[in-house]
Amino acid sequence: MSIANDVAMAVFARLQNITVANGYATDIGLKAMRGRKRLDESHLPCAVIIERPDSPGKQNMQRDPLVQIGQKYVLEGHAACDPDNPNDVGHKIIADIKKAIWKDKLTFGTDQKVYTVTYEGKTIAPREDGVAVVSAAVEISIEFVECLSNP
Secondary structure, rough: OOOHHHHHHHHHHHHHHHHHOOOOOOOHOOOOOEEEOOOOHHHHEEEEEEEEEEEEEEEEEOOOOOOOOOEEEEEEEEOOOOOOOHHHHHHHHHHHHHHHHHHHHOEEOOOOOOOOOEEEEEOOOOOOOOOEEEEEEEEEEEEEEOOOOOO
């Protein structure tokens, strides 16, 4: 399809591995989704990959229309929690996402290219009153080169 899609699918596959059976602290990978905004209790626990706008960098238009892309992703985890201590599960989600992304070098595509994966930060969303669900996220950036005429 495209390099951007291959990279996103490689990240998505890592999220799908986050299960207690695979040695993680949560089961957010049992239900992983690409870009879903609205969630309800039937989706929990789950992971969501959100693609942020990319940042085109160095470009070489001399021979081929090549551009260096910095693509940001928000990797969310959502799970049930103790309503008095939601951050406990939030930190487990963050640790699981970090472990899944940086466990091995991230490769993608048929030629298994490896590119830079940068940690951009994490967040635990404030829990809504009366809701025993926590949402936590890790933001990453991946750099790759794309040929605009053959993405």
